[in-house]
Amino acid sequence: MTEGLALALTLAIPFAGAVLIGVTRRRPNVREGVTLVTATALFLTVLWLLDGVLAGARPAVELLEVIPGLPLALEIEPLGMLFGLVASGLWIVNSIYSIGYMRGNNEGHQTRYYICFAIAIGAAMGIAFAANMFTLFIFYEALTLSTYPLVAHKETEEAKLGARTYLGILLSTSIGLQLVAIIWTWQIAGTLDFTPGGILAGKIEGIFVPILLALYMFGIGKAALMPVHRWLPAAMVAPTPVSALLHAVAVVKAGVFTVMKVAVYIFGIDFLAVTGASEWLVWVAAATVLLASFVAMTKDNLKARLAYSTVSQLSYVVLGAAVATSMGVIGGSLQIVMHAAGKITLFFCAGAIYTATHKTEISDMVGLGRVMPFTFGAFLIGALSIIGVPPLAGSWSKWYLMLGAADAGHMVIIGVLMVSSLLNVAYLIPVVARGFFLPAPAIDPQPASAGAAAVPANPGGIHEAPLFCVLAPCLTAAGCIALFFFADSIYRLLAPIAMR
Amino acid sequence: MKQHLVLRVVAKMLIPPILLFALYVQFHGDFGPGGGFQAGVIFAAAFILYALVFGLETARRVVPDRLVHTAMAVGLLIFAGVGFAGLLLGGNYLNYSVLAENQKAGQHLGITLIEFGVGTTVVAVMITIFFAFAGRSARMSDEDW
Amino acid sequence: MTLADIPGLYNYWIVILLMMTGLYIVVSRGNLVKKIVGLVIFQTAVFLLYISMGKIIGGTAPILTGRPEIFSNPLPHVLILTAIVVGISTTALGLALVVRIGDAYGTIEEDEIAKADHEAEFGGPETP
Amino acid sequence: MILQHLPALQIVVPLVAAPICLLLRRGDLAWGLTLIVSWAALAIAVMLLHAVITGGVISYELGDWAPPWGIEYRIDAANAFVLLIVSGISAVVLPYARASVASEIEESKHSLFYTAYLLCLTGLLGVAITGDAFNLFVFLEITSLATYVLVAMGAGRDRRALTAAFTYLVMGTIGATFFVIGVGLLYMVTGTLNMADLALRIADLGDNRTVLVAFAFLVVGLGLKLALFPLHLWLPNAYAYAPSVVSVFIAATSTKVAVYALLRFLFTIFGLEFSVEALTLTYVFLPLAIAGMFAASTVAIFQVDIKRMLAYSSVAQLGYMVLGVSFGNVTGLTATILHLFNHALIKGGLFMALGCVVYRCGSASIDEMRGLGRQMPLTMAAFVIGGLSLIGIPLTVGFISKWYLILGALEAGWWPVAVLIVATSLLAVLYIGRVVEVAYLQPAPEGRVVTEAPRSMLIPMWVLIVANIYFGIDASLTTSVAGTAARALIGGTP
Amino acid sequence: MIDIVLLTFLALTALAIVRLRHLFAVVMLTGVYSLLSAGLFVLLDAVDVAFIEAAVGAGISTVLMLGTLALTSRREKVPGRIPVLPLIVVLITGAALLYGTLDMPRFGDAGAPIHRHVAPRYIHDSGTEIGVPNIVTSVLASYRGFDTLGELTVIFTAGIGILLLLGGTGGRRRKDEEMEEEG
Numbered sequence A: 001m002t003e004g005l006a007l008a009l010t011l012a013i014p015f016a017g018a019v020l021i022g023v024t025r026r027r028p029n030v031r032e033g034v035t036l037v038t039a040t041a042l043f044l045t046v047l048w049l050l051d052g053v054l055a056g057a058r059p060a061v062e063l064l065e066v067i068p069g070l071p072l073a074l075e076i077e078p079l080g081m082l083f084g085l086v087a088s089g090l091w092i093v094n095s096i097y098s099i100g101y102m103r104g105n106n107e108g109h110q111t112r113y114y115i116c117f118a119i120a121i122g123a124a125m126g127i128a129f130a131a132n133m134f135t136l137f138i139f140y141e142a143l144t145l146s147t148y149p150l151v152a153h154k155e156t157e158e159a160k161l162g163a164r165t166y167l168g169i170l171l172s173t174s175i176g177l178q179l180v181a182i183i184w185t186w187q188i189a190g191t192l193d194f195t196p197g198g199i200l201a202g203k204i205e206g207i208f209v210p211i212l213l214a215l216y217m218f219g220i221g222k223a224a225l226m227p228v229h230r231w232l233p234a235a236m237v238a239p240t241p242v243s244a245l246l247h248a249v250a251v252v253k254a255g256v257f258t259v260m261k262v263a264v265y266i267f268g269i270d271f272l273a274v275t276g277a278s279e280w281l282v283w284v285a286a287a288t289v290l291l292a293s294f295v296a297m298t299k300d301n302l303k304a305r306l307a308y309s310t311v312s313q314l315s316y317v318v319l320g321a322a323v324a325t326s327m328g329v330i331g332g333s334l335q336i337v338m339h340a341a342g343k344i345t346l347f348f349c350a351g352a353i354y355t356a357t358h359k360t361e362i363s364d365m366v367g368l369g370r371v372m373p374f375t376f377g378a379f380l381i382g383a384l385s386i387i388g389v390p391p392l393a394g395s396w397s398k399w400y401l402m403l404g405a406a407d408a409g410h411m412v413i414i415g416v417l418m419v420s421s422l423l424n425v426a427y428l429i430p431v432v433a434r435g436f437f438l439p440a441p442a443i444d445p446q447p448a449s450a451g452a453a454a455v456p457a458n459p460g461g462i463h464e465a466p467l468f469c470v471l472a473p474c475l476t477a478a479g480c481i482a483l484f485f486f487a488d489s490i491y492r493l494l495a496p497i498a499m500r
Numbered sequence B: 001m002k003q004h005l006v007l008r009v010v011a012k013m014l015i016p017p018i019l020l021f022a023l024y025v026q027f028h029g030d031f032g033p034g035g036g037f038q039a040g041v042i043f044a045a046a047f048i049l050y051a052l053v054f055g056l057e058t059a060r061r062v063v064p065d066r067l068v069h070t071a072m073a074v075g076l077l078i079f080a081g082v083g084f085a086g087l088l089l090g091g092n093y094l095n096y097s098v099l100a101e102n103q104k105a106g107q108h109l110g111i112t113l114i115e116f117g118v119g120t121t122v123v124a125v126m127i128t129i130f131f132a133f134a135g136r137s138a139r140m141s142d143e144d145w
Numbered sequence C: 001m002t003l004a005d006i007p008g009l010y011n012y013w014i015v016i017l018l019m020m021t022g023l024y025i026v027v028s029r030g031n032l033v034k035k036i037v038g039l040v041i042f043q044t045a046v047f048l049l050y051i052s053m054g055k056i057i058g059g060t061a062p063i064l065t066g067r068p069e070i071f072s073n074p075l076p077h078v079l080i081l082t083a084i085v086v087g088i089s090t091t092a093l094g095l096a097l098v099v100r101i102g103d104a105y106g107t108i109e110e111d112e113i114a115k116a117d118h119e120a121e122f123g124g125p126e127t128p
Numbered sequence D: 001m002i003l004q005h006l007p008a009l010q011i012v013v014p015l016v017a018a019p020i021c022l023l024l025r026r027g028d029l030a031w032g033l034t035l036i037v038s039w040a041a042l043a044i045a046v047m048l049l050h051a052v053i054t055g056g057v058i059s060y061e062l063g064d065w066a067p068p069w070g071i072e073y074r075i076d077a078a079n080a081f082v083l084l085i086v087s088g089i090s091a092v093v094l095p096y097a098r099a100s101v102a103s104e105i106e107e108s109k110h111s112l113f114y115t116a117y118l119l120c121l122t123g124l125l126g127v128a129i130t131g132d133a134f135n136l137f138v139f140l141e142i143t144s145l146a147t148y149v150l151v152a153m154g155a156g157r158d159r160r161a162l163t164a165a166f167t168y169l170v171m172g173t174i175g176a177t178f179f180v181i182g183v184g185l186l187y188m189v190t191g192t193l194n195m196a197d198l199a200l201r202i203a204d205l206g207d208n209r210t211v212l213v214a215f216a217f218l219v220v221g222l223g224l225k226l227a228l229f230p231l232h233l234w235l236p237n238a239y240a241y242a243p244s245v246v247s248v249f250i251a252a253t254s255t256k257v258a259v260y261a262l263l264r265f266l267f268t269i270f271g272l273e274f275s276v277e278a279l280t281l282t283y284v285f286l287p288l289a290i291a292g293m294f295a296a297s298t299v300a301i302f303q304v305d306i307k308r309m310l311a312y313s314s315v316a317q318l319g320y321m322v323l324g325v326s327f328g329n330v331t332g333l334t335a336t337i338l339h340l341f342n343h344a345l346i347k348g349g350l351f352m353a354l355g356c357v358v359y360r361c362g363s364a365s366i367d368e369m370r371g372l373g374r375q376m377p378l379t380m381a382a383f384v385i386g387g388l389s390l391i392g393i394p395l396t397v398g399f400i401s402k403w404y405l406i407l408g409a410l411e412a413g414w415w416p417v418a419v420l421i422v423a424t425s426l427l428a429v430l431y432i433g434r435v436v437e438v439a440y441l442q443p444a445p446e447g448r449v450v451t452e453a454p455r456s457m458l459i460p461m462w463v464l465i466v467a468n469i470y471f472g473i474d475a476s477l478t479t480s481v482a483g484t485a486a487r488a489l490i491g492g493t494p
Numbered sequence E: 001m002i003d004i005v006l007l008t009f010l011a012l013t014a015l016a017i018v019r020l021r022h023l024f025a026v027v028m029l030t031g032v033y034s035l036l037s038a039g040l041f042v043l044l045d046a047v048d049v050a051f052i053e054a055a056v057g058a059g060i061s062t063v064l065m066l067g068t069l070a071l072t073s074r075r076e077k078v079p080g081r082i083p084v085l086p087l088i089v090v091l092i093t094g095a096a097l098l099y100g101t102l103d104m105p106r107f108g109d110a111g112a113p114i115h116r117h118v119a120p121r122y123i124h125d126s127g128t129e130i131g132v133p134n135i136v137t138s139v140l141a142s143y144r145g146f147d148t149l150g151e152l153t154v155i156f157t158a159g160i161g162i163l164l165l166l167g168g169t170g171g172r173r174r175k176d177e178e179m180e181e182e183g
Helices: A003-023 A028-054 A078-104 A110-129 A133-151 A157-189 A208-219 A231-237 A240-267 A269-275 A279-298 A302-322 A326-357 A373-387 A394-408 A411-437 A467-498 B005-028 B036-054 B056-062 B065-088 B103-143 C003-028 C032-054 C074-105 C110-121 D003-024 D027-055 D077-104 D107-129 D133-156 D160-190 D195-205 D209-226 D235-241 D244-270 D275-301 D306-326 D330-361 D377-391 D397-411 D415-441 D455-473 D476-490 E002-019 E023-043 E047-071 E084-101 E119-129 E135-143 E145-165 E169-182
Strands: A060-067 A070-075 D058-061 D072-075
Touching: A003 A028, A003 A060, A003 A070, A003 A110, A028 A078, A028 A110, A028 A467, A060 D397, A060 D455, A060 D476, A070 A110, A070 A133, A078 A110, A078 A240, A078 A326, A078 A467, A110 A133, A110 A240, A133 A157, A133 A240, A157 A208, A157 A231, A157 D397, A157 D415, A208 A240, A208 A279, A231 A240, A231 A302, A240 A269, A240 A302, A240 A326, A269 A326, A279 A302, A279 A411, A302 A326, A302 A394, A302 A411, A326 A373, A326 A394, A326 A467, A373 A394, A373 A411, A373 A467, A394 A411, A394 A467, B005 B036, B005 B103, B036 B056, B036 B103, B036 E047, B056 B103, B065 B103, B065 D003, B065 E145, B103 C074, B103 E047, B103 E119, B103 E135, B103 E145, C003 C032, C003 D160, C003 E002, C003 E084, C032 C074, C032 D160, C032 E002, C032 E023, C032 E047, C074 C110, C074 D133, C074 D160, C074 E047, C074 E119, C074 E135, C074 E145, C110 D160, D003 D027, D003 D058, D003 D072, D003 D107, D003 E145, D027 D058, D027 D077, D027 D107, D027 D476, D072 D077, D072 D195, D077 D107, D077 D133, D077 D244, D077 D330, D077 D455, D077 D476, D107 D133, D107 D244, D107 E145, D133 D160, D133 D235, D133 D244, D133 E145, D160 D195, D160 D209, D160 D235, D195 D244, D209 D244, D209 D275, D209 E084, D235 D244, D235 D306, D244 D306, D244 D330, D244 D476, D275 D306, D275 D415, D306 D330, D306 D397, D306 D415, D330 D377, D330 D397, D330 D455, D330 D476, D377 D397, D377 D415, D377 D455, D397 D415, D397 D455, D397 D476, E002 E023, E023 E047, E119 E135, E135 E145
Parallel strands: none
Antiparallel strands: A060 A070, D058 D072
């Protein structure tokens, strides 16, 4: 197998999987087997490519040329490799979880769900390995469209409204701003290839640099920079595995990944640093970090709180790009991985709680920790990782981000990061604390709730969600710990892109 | 109107001269004002007069719909066909000069033929239109007029 | 332009007046037959414009008689012959449509038709 | 010999087929003949385009009378491309037509219907191919008359088809008369009707008030025919109430041909140097195009009848085409010509999908679309893809058009316009999204059980949909032809 | 001078048509209008055109309009108020045209461009090239024969259209019989 072929396979596998899922729609067991096999095959393929990339290879393949000079092409570089690994790896876990969740809750339209999921992952792969901004944009849109049915999955009025907001904001920002930025770039640079050092240096100057950057940054709606973050909480109506995928892996990470790509390969961090064009972005990102954290504290709905937490955490990555230093870029890129592991754990837990008890509000979860110790244990690990407590994964990204900010002379940003950590503590830890340390109310306050009826029947014992639903968060929580120790190899992978 | 004897007689006397005049206009177009279109209209007028005097149904029997529709198509085909003839004989489409041994004769032949085509289609279309409108009005007059 | 130009343009000006009268009837009148009449007047005025421009003062109709003569320009005549035929075709079709509309709606007044359509779409009495 | 006479055959073959079609009397035979003729026309158009691209401009003198005394056909990349669009759409529409026409038009009228269809096709091709200003008028009227009748044939389903046809007739005739006035004024000051000859003589005239007024009348006249906002009032009802096949065909071709005629007059005859034109482009076309894009898209969102919704969307899309013209640069013009083709594919596909819905459900109102995603999966999938293309999602033709349009705006230095272009495509998201949501996320009305449309309709529809994707993925062919056409127009080589 | 008189009559007829509400009179006046134009065409040396205008404008279209009136209604409804917008549109259009006349060649001027380009060939050479005395026929049928083919196609289209719209008498009769069978 050549590397080019393997690269093309990373796209082909998920799409072929989608087709197979459609074919086997009448037999759920086979269908879900196909999902798992596809996910595993994809991950292995990506993994197979890793060695070469670590050794400095840059496998590339051109699929076709849409307009002369504008090819649809793939090429692997370290950042994309990282994102590809995260997305494909977590898909396996997420698939396991999905099976438990979807069956546990008797959701409808499961075939559609798995098909869209596979397509979304395929699109994410395309984003990860895109060789130019045009290719990236295409898969970016494919990701938006393929996740729309997932958000609208429940087909209730609320779901439709949320899906409309989701699609509306993501499409309007990408077509309305990002596309303009891309075409503008093409017009002035004559190319859209991701080139180390950027393609814009010397071709654009003055006030236009920050304007173009702004078109990109707000155009990449998936990065959820305020004020284009509204879609993320709106998407919470989706089934939890979708939220986990959207909020931890595919969609939001695709967003910040694109931010990184634009900063590093389109503008070039040197060019950004020299022109100071990203100065404003530092402050917008910092503001987003803090504001979103504050909003998160006000939310009682667990998924909504996590959503705002995500908005806040994503801006870490933007911050890393905006400070325009090597360490900043590394920190931001690390954050993509670290946050993915942490946040998907938290969402898995939220879904597990819902599957077992049908509770969605934090204030209702008092005492649940004793009933669901594994779930809440995993939640604690995830939360600590997000906060940045060693020896958990999240600590590294914060560390490098601080280094990066220091390099750029933004001492205030270090302060912002610290305050943010405190806020994380303030909105995440109470969930766990209430679950473990407060006693469960003696009488269930919501006897009408059908799903909750099972809990009081066995108040003292352990009542976890279905096995698959518990297994997944435990796996990812373990990942949070493991990643702390593997951070060094990730650093080595990323080092080339940060070299000047 | 059908019962009006004087009208019928006058009409009977008028129609042949009108038809003759139409033919004259048709073939005199080369020399003075006139041509297929005018001739077609006049010819149709004669027929319409006939229909008005002797009734629509009688007129229809004289000139069945099928014939009218065929004439409508055939006239256009004659015109277009002359064009093709020019093309087959080595000229461009609608070149009449190649139709005969010298240019003038060819042009003359071509013009005569196409004028005939024009006349045929125009007569047919005019009669069609008249039948269509008159057919409706006849229906109306039977029932609600 | 001077006063001396007025005779040279007077014809055109009247023709323009005719055109505009026709156009006015088309756009301002709600009766469908009247609209068609307006179109006829409008188009006929345009024919006059063409024929006027082909005229040479002192010229004659462009029919070769063997004597040397000044002929008026034959090309506008040809164009207008064609245009007249196009015009009558449009008129005939328009009138046929009017007849059909009269059958379907029982009226050929624009506002009454609009009312009937509106009622048909948003409830109200359905007209056959 | 045949090769040499291709330009004449392009028009005369469908023209002759029309009376033959009438003579055949039987509907199925008429359909068969129309089908064969359409395919022949497509073959001729392909050969012509190839000949033009490899060998340059083709001139064909009808009756062997040299221009400007006789009528000349003059084919360059621009009109060869338009010929291809028209005949191509016709070739795809006809296999589709059979079932659809059988269900919407009474049996005894089929042969007449196909005769009118052939005449419409002849007229469209004639407008595109001719190099003579007055000849263009004649063919424009053949098309128009045939279209009025074809639209009125929708009266069997909804009597509003009649009023729609009548309004179209009145506005179309005003447009045609304006056009004739414009041509007359040009003739008056130049003495010629041949387009190439006109171009030379107008350039020599310099500042002339008569030419100026002629320009205005031509623009308004063609504007009426191409439904330039706010002269579009005839279009929505005409598209909405026409029989499905007619909607597909005219939506995909007739306004396109009018746009082409406008381009021909603007760029070939008057030429970019024509001082007023630059101002017209900036101060008339640009605002009208943008207003049309926004107004029509907004109105589209509130339509109950989906065919009408697409009709309003067509008005908006015509705005894009005019916008491309208004940039006055090669890229903008390329975008316009490209969009002529691309939009024909998009709207052809979408209207075909609605035709399938009408075929099964009898109506294309938004209520009728409920649950169709499940009951007519192939039709609705086609609608979704066509809709995405309309929005301008990458890898569809709509995206390619938008790409060039925005590039043209940036090249002209109007980047706020670029933002407006994308903003309007978001309105398309709203009105397409609405249908998709209803079709997929709502249950079918109680008791309505419909199945997929017949294969003879599905296959042509999917041919267009696949073309939407194919030319969106590999646009090198269309863009290079459109680019050549744009340069031919702007470069002043008529 | 007679042409100016005729033109003035034409204008008066047109204005009367605007004002009249009785459609029968309107149609008759339209016929008169056509006849007057035909007369004017003769004065302007366009005898062929006059011939057709008389036959078509005064003849056929009048008959058709009368037929339509017989099938629909004879009176025009009184409009509610004076339509302002149409008036403005028409005034602007008219003003534009008037402006356009300023650079026009003067009426009857033999030196105008249209008499110097293209047309001279028809006048001088059609005798030898075509050999038909009526130059209009030469141009119509030969030089611009293709226009005439188009024109015939237009008429054919109208015929087809009428058959489709007014149901072709044959089809109609069949339909009636069917209805009778059913009933």
